Amino acid sequence: MLPNNKNLSRYHSYLLKLPIFQGLNEGQLKALFGTMQVKQHYKGEMVTFNAAKHSKLYINFDGLFKLTKINECGDEIVLRIVDKKSIVSPMHFSKFYNITADFIRNTTLFYFPEEAIKKMMKDNHQFSLNIIQYLSENAQALMLSVEVLQLKAAKEKVGWYLVHAKINNSFKLPYPKSLIAAYLGMKPESFSRALNALKKDGITLENKKILLDNGDELCGYCDPVTGADCPSFKTDRCLHD
Amino acid sequence: MLPNNKNLSRYHSYLLKLPIFQGLNEGQLKALFGTMQVKQHYKGEMVTFNAAKHSKLYINFDGLFKLTKINECGDEIVLRIVDKKSIVSPMHFSKFYNITADFIRNTTLFYFPEEAIKKMMKDNHQFSLNIIQYLSENAQALMLSVEVLQLKAAKEKVGWYLVHAKINNSFKLPYPKSLIAAYLGMKPESFSRALNALKKDGITLENKKILLDNGDELCGYCDPVTGADCPSFKTDRCLHD
DNA sequence: CTCTTGACTTGACCTAGATCAAAACTTGTA
DNA sequence: TACAAGTTTTGATCTAGGTCAAGTCAAGAG
Incomplete structure (x- = not known):
């Protein structure tokens, strides 16, 4: 599961292109990238993200999954389709919120521990702004969803x-x-x-x-x-x- | 519309109790509070918030309004009920997003210009964290809404x-x-x-x-x-x- | 205490989209 | 080149919640 050195440099150049790391240089990001973990998920797998166990920031390196909620009748609503390069941050959820990640294709996730992200935000204002940008876009996409779903x-x-x-x-x-x-x-x-x-x-x-x-x-x-x-x-x- | 001095000190002690200003002292907030504006809205009034004209952060000091979207048929969905002490931040919306504020009671809004908020975030990491907290709660409330509405x-x-x-x-x-x-x-x-x-x-x-x-x-x-x-x-x- | 206005309820009916079941495609695999 | 598994389509029927219209209720104004 641990990335080898050859992969690491490939992964890092991939990460540098993501909006969330814009305005930052590789030097600033070095410590954060050092905390990165990789996890493989398989088609059909389901994981319930909750802030307690998954208080991290995930990046979908490659693959596809959906974030869904299901009720007692088995009806499902897809809150978000998480494509390559998309970010999911259960670290920003309430402690008691949870949501199911349902893997549609084999998926490789990168993740950073909450503490590393927090440290990066503290040391680097631009990174805080990028996180704010990500959260704003998230909220806005949800408002648009509500509108589409209801109206x-x-x-x-x-x-x-x-x-x-x-x-x-x-x-x-x-x-x-x-x-x-x-x-x-x-x-x-x-x-x-x-x-x-x-x-x-x-x-x-x-x-x-x-x-x-x-x-x-x-x-x-x-x-x-x-x-x-x-x-x-x-x-x-x-x-x- | 401009607050007089007596009101100002009352307003400031009100603001200091809000979650968004927690972890900050009055000294740090002085410059920001100096940029505050007050606007009165009346029952029945409707304002379309869009990021271009309303790129600000609003606080509902007193009153009640709803943020709604309406379609061609006149069907309405209430995205958020904005109560006393709640925050609305069109400054975090996309430039092209807009939403209607429909005032249910006479309402007094406080607002801060985008630049002042940004400066405060830059100078004060705790304030950035508070903004992140606000945006996270917002996104989560929306996820919960989608779940309730659909399932x-x-x-x-x-x-x-x-x-x-x-x-x-x-x-x-x-x-x-x-x-x-x-x-x-x-x-x-x-x-x-x-x-x-x-x-x-x-x-x-x-x-x-x-x-x-x-x-x-x-x-x-x-x-x-x-x-x-x-x-x-x-x-x-x-x-x- | 009336009257008016707006908020809420009730009943009769209708409709968009759900459900169920079967058929028709697609796709990957042998 | 065909088989099995999955996905999509089609048709028939059902139902939760919407619509419309007519009450009822409650609260503020005169």
């Missing part, structure tokens, strides 16, 4: 997700449909039916690739936060003011 | 809210029912019907006061994060492990 009908939810995929993953659905459905708080059947409804408006999905008859069919489903990453954001081709 | 049936939602009120407001519903209904993502009618269902289990609401036949009827609706503030948390009278 959009099935078709709008799927449309919204497709804009997301269009802008951030160049017209490609990055995950299985059933995962996206769970993230949107709907059943795979409803997801499928929503796709049928969108097809009638010129939005087709051909094995995970989004095809548009005209090009602007998805714009009506876009929100400004997602849209900010679109090449035509706030141009005449864009619906945002 | 609970109407009766469980109301039961959950009542435990909340029981523990944090000593058996008293702090807000109008229709506001709580909107926060729980349901209509006032459904809220009312859910209360009827709970009444059959010995949980009665008599003008905003929660009455329990036995005393433990609500425990089944409690979650560990909320429960942590309960006097009998994790005792034999508590359902949490």
